[in-house]
Amino acid sequence: MDFELLTLGFLNSSPKTGYRMQQIAGNMMLNFSISMNQIYPTLRKFEEQGFVKKETVVQEGRPNKNVYAITETGREYFLKRITAPHEPFDYVLDFLVRVLFFRFLSREQVFKEFEEEINSLQEQIDNLETMEDTVNARADRYGEFCYRTALQMLRTLRGCYIAEQDRMKTESSEGQKK
Known part of the structure; x- marks a missing residue:
């Protein structure tokens, strides 16, 4: 995830605190998980580069x-970043790297690993599906597109993993018939 682009994108719509950016990220349709350990160093870096400015708001009790706002220089940088040449899609998922070495596991262990990944994907799908009404009510067309795409990607991966499990079951039952 391009955390710097995400940070500038949040600030492009209006000034925000780091805490507010964390809340927004947590509530986004993609359920981004970001921590203050990511937010504040990035904001400090952007402040040093002149991309954001910080205003300290004094509160009684x-x-x-600190409220951060994007500067004109930051806005120009943000626009360059979102229109920059596209990076190839990184299709090498952590689970697929593990699958490369499943030959060292028993068939039962492989089946269990696929089952756990399928369950994890289903949990993520279920989580995203609970956000559909919120996405439809709050997101613009691009947010809706991101939501639908993420949901479809998870469903597709889950389907591929189920198909592989089914193939393993078929091979296992054919092997027992011989």
């Missing part, structure tokens, strides 16, 4: 909060 509570800690002061």
Whole structure:
């Protein structure tokens, strides 16, 4: 995930605190998981580069909060980043790297690993599906597109893994018949 682009994108719509950016990311249709350990170093770096400016808001009875806004230089950089030449899709998923070495596992272990990955994907699908009404109510057309694409990718991966499991079952039962 391009965390720097995500940060500038959040600030491009309006000034925000780091905490607010974390909340937005957590509520986005893709359920991005970002931590303050990612947000604040990035904001400091962008502040040093002149891409964002920080305003400290004094609050009575509570800690002061820092609100970050994108600068014109930051906006220009953001627009260059979203229109930059596209990187090839990284199709090498962590699970597929593990699958390369499943030959060292028993058939039962392989089946179990596929089952766990299928269950994990289903959990992610279920999680995204619970967000559909929120996405439809709040997201613009591009947010909806991202939501639908992520959901379809998860469903497709799950389908591929189920098909491989089915193939393994067929091979196993054919081997027992011989």
